[in-house]
Amino acid sequence: MLEAAKRFYHHTMLNFQTFSLLFTLLFLLWKPATGKSGCTDKCGRVHIQFPFHLRNSNLNMKHRTDYPSGFDLLCTDAGETVLELPSVPIKLSVKSIDYKSQQVQIYDPQNCLPRQLIKLGNSSIAPFNFQSYGASNVSFFRCNSMTCPILQLYFSDDFIDPAIISCTKVSDVFSVQWQVLDDSRNTVVMEWSNPDCSSCEARGQNCKYKNGTQGETECFICPTNRLPRSTIVLIAAGGVVGLILLVLLVKALFYVYDYYKTKGEDRARIEKFLEDYRAMKPTRFTYSDIKRITNRFSESLGEGAHGAVFKGMLSREILVAVKILNDTMGDGKDFINEVGTMGKIHHVNVVRLLGFCADGFHRALVYDFFPNGSLQRFLAPPEKQDVFLGWEKLQQIALGVARGIEYLHLGCDHRILHFDINPHNVLIDDHFIPKLTDFGLAKLCPKNQSTVSMTAARGTLGYIAPEVFSRNFGNVSYKSDIYSYGMLLLEMVGGRKNTNMSPEESFQVLYPEWIHNLVEGRDVQVTIQDEGDVKIAKKLAIVGLWCIQWNPVDRPSMKTVVQMLEGDGEKLIAPPTPFDNTVSSRTNTVVASRHHNFELEIIHEIEEE
Numbered sequence: 001m002l003e004a005a006k007r008f009y010h011h012t013m014l015n016f017q018t019f020s021l022l023f024t025l026l027f028l029l030w031k032p033a034t035g036k037s038g039c040t041d042k043c044g045r046v047h048i049q050f051p052f053h054l055r056n057s058n059l060n061m062k063h064r065t066d067y068p069s070g071f072d073l074l075c076t077d078a079g080e081t082v083l084e085l086p087s088v089p090i091k092l093s094v095k096s097i098d099y100k101s102q103q104v105q106i107y108d109p110q111n112c113l114p115r116q117l118i119k120l121g122n123s124s125i126a127p128f129n130f131q132s133y134g135a136s137n138v139s140f141f142r143c144n145s146m147t148c149p150i151l152q153l154y155f156s157d158d159f160i161d162p163a164i165i166s167c168t169k170v171s172d173v174f175s176v177q178w179q180v181l182d183d184s185r186n187t188v189v190m191e192w193s194n195p196d197c198s199s200c201e202a203r204g205q206n207c208k209y210k211n212g213t214q215g216e217t218e219c220f221i222c223p224t225n226r227l228p229r230s231t232i233v234l235i236a237a238g239g240v241v242g243l244i245l246l247v248l249l250v251k252a253l254f255y256v257y258d259y260y261k262t263k264g265e266d267r268a269r270i271e272k273f274l275e276d277y278r279a280m281k282p283t284r285f286t287y288s289d290i291k292r293i294t295n296r297f298s299e300s301l302g303e304g305a306h307g308a309v310f311k312g313m314l315s316r317e318i319l320v321a322v323k324i325l326n327d328t329m330g331d332g333k334d335f336i337n338e339v340g341t342m343g344k345i346h347h348v349n350v351v352r353l354l355g356f357c358a359d360g361f362h363r364a365l366v367y368d369f370f371p372n373g374s375l376q377r378f379l380a381p382p383e384k385q386d387v388f389l390g391w392e393k394l395q396q397i398a399l400g401v402a403r404g405i406e407y408l409h410l411g412c413d414h415r416i417l418h419f420d421i422n423p424h425n426v427l428i429d430d431h432f433i434p435k436l437t438d439f440g441l442a443k444l445c446p447k448n449q450s451t452v453s454m455t456a457a458r459g460t461l462g463y464i465a466p467e468v469f470s471r472n473f474g475n476v477s478y479k480s481d482i483y484s485y486g487m488l489l490l491e492m493v494g495g496r497k498n499t500n501m502s503p504e505e506s507f508q509v510l511y512p513e514w515i516h517n518l519v520e521g522r523d524v525q526v527t528i529q530d531e532g533d534v535k536i537a538k539k540l541a542i543v544g545l546w547c548i549q550w551n552p553v554d555r556p557s558m559k560t561v562v563q564m565l566e567g568d569g570e571k572l573i574a575p576p577t578p579f580d581n582t583v584s585s586r587t588n589t590v591v592a593s594r595h596h597n598f599e600l601e602i603i604h605e606i607e608e609e
Contacts, residue, residue, distance in 0.1 A: 001182065019332075035057060039206050039222035044079035046094050050207050051195050068195055068214060072128040080109060086126050090116045095187060100201045103131065107187045112148035113180060117188075122176045128190040135175040143167035151180065281341050283355035287362040294322050301373075306440045311369060315387045319369035320354060324362075325440075341416055341439045349404030350438040351427055367437065375422035375488075381495035382528060391533040393432055394492050398540055399565045400434040401426055405485055406558040408436070409478050414444040417452060417477075419468075422460045423491065452476055463487045466550050479552035482561065484545025493541045539569030546575050562603035 041048040045196070051071045073094065074082040081094040083106060092106040108116050118140050141150045141164045150164055181187045197207030200219035210218040223593055291297070293312035300311040305327040316322055328410055335358070342353035342365075357364040375397065389397070401421075402420035408416040418425075418439065425438040441458045459468060465483035466473040528534045541566050549555050556564070564572060 043073070043075035043081040046081040046097060048073060048081070049099065050197065051192070052097065068127060071192075082408065085120075085125050085128075087126060088120050090119050092116060100198055101191075101197070102193065102198055103189055103191050104128070105181075105187050105189055111186055113186045113188070114149040114151040117151065117178065117180075118149065118171055119179075121173050125190065128192050130178040131191055132190040134312045136179065138176050140170040140173075141167040142170050151426075157428070182301045227574065245596055273381070282339065282353045283366075285355050285357045285359075285364070285366065287357055287359035287364075290322060290324075290357050290359075290362070290364050290366075293320065293366070297324075306438065312366070314354075314366075319371075321367045321369045323367070325364065334363075335440075339365070341442045343446070344412055344545065345416075347404060347407045347411065348432055349436060351435040351560045370427040370429050372428040372430065372432070374424050375426040375428060375492075377490055378428070379423055379495055382533075384495075385510075388495070389432070391528075391530075391536040395536050395540065395565070397426075397428070397432065397434045398543075399562065400487055401436065401485065401488065402558060402565055403564045404434065404436040406562055409481070409558050410447070414479060415447050417443045417445065417483075418481050419443065420459050420463075421481055422463045422490060423488060424460075426488070459484065465552070467552055473550055474552040477552060478558075479555045482547045482555045482558060483549075483552075485558075485561070486544045486555070487539050489544030489547065493537055493544065503607060535569055539565070539567075539572060542569065542572045542574050549575060 020291050039049060039056055043054060052069045052073055053067050053071065055072045070086045074084070076082060082091050083094050083104070084091045093109045095105040095107050097104045105335050106424075107113065117138075138154045141152060143150060143164065149170055150167060152164060178188050181189065184433065195207070195214075195217045197217055197219075200207040203219060205219040206222040207219055208215050210216045224470065224510065256562070273414075285293070286481075290312075293314060294310040295312070297310045299311040301321055303309065307323050309321050309323045312320045312322045336355075339353065339356045342351075346352070351367050351370075353365060353367060355366040378387060378389050382388050382391075405421070406417065408418060416439075418436065419441040420438055421436070427435040427437050429435060443452055445452050458464075459480075463484040465476075465480040467476050468480055528537050543561060546564075547555055549563065
């Protein structure tokens with residue numbers, strides 16, 4: 001995740017620098033079209049042309065050989081335009097110049113205009129005049145020696161402003177022509193009438209003295225050193241194209257570098273994975289790894305209750321199935337269960353966990369890929385020869401699944417209860433060896449204990465043991481897995497699902513009464529012609545019926561189931577059916593003689609840390 005953030009940062013900075021360079025180049029190329037000419041100049045925000053001029057400017061003024069006095073300006077290093085009035089020793093800054101109305105706004109850069117106006121009084125400011133508002137009487141007051149004087153207009157002996165009641169009058173000035181603008185209280189407006197260039201400005205032309213002598217003015221169009229606009233456009237376009245090519249080259253180099261860097265990291269990951277693979281140790285992947293392995297989830301293998309499964313590739317030799325868990329916002333108990341449980345299991349009939357992903361809210365499990373899919377794909381009646389595997393293969397698969405469950409119950413440090421054995425969770429490899437998978441609902445318990453306490457039913461409808469739904473049938477234990485296995489066997493024998501969706505879409509459980517009929521030779525739905533196949537089908541059916549006894553105590557252990565399947569089945573006796581009212585007295589006696597009152601000790605679940 002940190003590496004992805006770094007890549008995003010570098011990519012963003014590269015784009016930012018690229019666009020910054022692009023806009024800078026456009027600005028530099030476009031600036032000659034709007035900058036200086038031979039007749040104008042600029043200081044800060046103030047546009048300067050005849051009759052004003054800058055004393056400290058190197059501007060070529062060959063078209064104006066004479067300037068009127070009093071219009072010279074000074075441009076400071078800070079970009080302020082300064083006007084020094086010729087008749088009064090004060091300097092004021094120029095805020096703006098309006099050449100059409102021939103007005104200039106001046107202000108005090110120290111923000112104390114009254115201090116300058118005291119010096120001015122009602123003196124002449126030729127060649128300028130104040131904008132005419134009528135003559136006014138003005139008084140200046142000082143309220144503090146360190147502060148700016150206060151200017152009071154229209155003073156009268158009969159009126160005292162409360163703001164200046166405690167201040168000292170400094171000066172009175174009568175019949176002044178200037179007036180401070182109300183918007184800032186620090187700006188006054190001056191006008192000039194000579195030279196008169198308003199008509200030239202109205203026509204969008206420049207102005208100068210006629211014949212180079214002060215007096216009459218004339219209008220002219222100022223020549224410019226600017227390039228033609230078409231030439232500027234071509235230069236700008238060429239510059240932009242060149243810059244784009246440069247950016248593309250830089251990006252190409254960056255991506256080449258990133259590609260080979262990523263390739264190197266991928267190679268290191270593969271080497272690390274192969275080490276873990278040989279050491280039978282699950283590898284932890286990032287979510288970016290998962291997306292790359294699955295080619296961005298391009299090939300779906302199906303979707304179950306706990307998440308979608310996608311085909312992936314770790315190398316040319318190693319294909320994988322990647323399960324993306326749905327419950328990414330939960331507490332992650334199912335995920336921890338599956339990783340913790342699968343990491344401890346190494347058995348030929350249990351699918352191997354190659355790796356996992358726990359990256360933020362993203363959780364995934366990586367298994368070996370089995371192109372044959374699950375056992376569900378091969379459940380079909382014998383007459384469907386294109387799907388039906390044959391009774392020998394079905395017996396091998398049933399025995400393999402039984403050995404896998406036996407390993408879970410007895411072969412690990414703790415007893416592992418699967419709680420979700422069904423055809424979808426039995427995968428078939430290239431050699432038709434079954435592999436148990438999906439340990440999201442699995443629980444651990446000590447080997448010397450038999451049952452586990454549960455707060456809610458878990459599993460797949462049609463395969464869940466009765467005691468998981470109701471404790472009236474007994475305690476939940478490893479016998480619950482045996483019930484699910486029994487239902488799986490019956491479905492293999494019958495070649496049909498043991499659950500069915502009714503037209504009203506209610507889930508109905510079809511009890512395996514017809515399996516009893518098959519065992520007793522009364523079933524006509526399953527056609528078996530070969531005598532050897534009949535023995536296999538009958539053996540699988542009898543074992544399945546024993547495994548689905550409602551009382552957990554009546555079910556055999558998985559070790560016994562394996563022994564029953566490995567035998568020839570000649571001595572196997574079918575258990576009684578609860579659906580036949582004509583059950584023989586011998587069978588009832590056998591059932592009555594069983595230890596139905598035997599209670600299994602209840603223990604608590606062992607949660608993995």
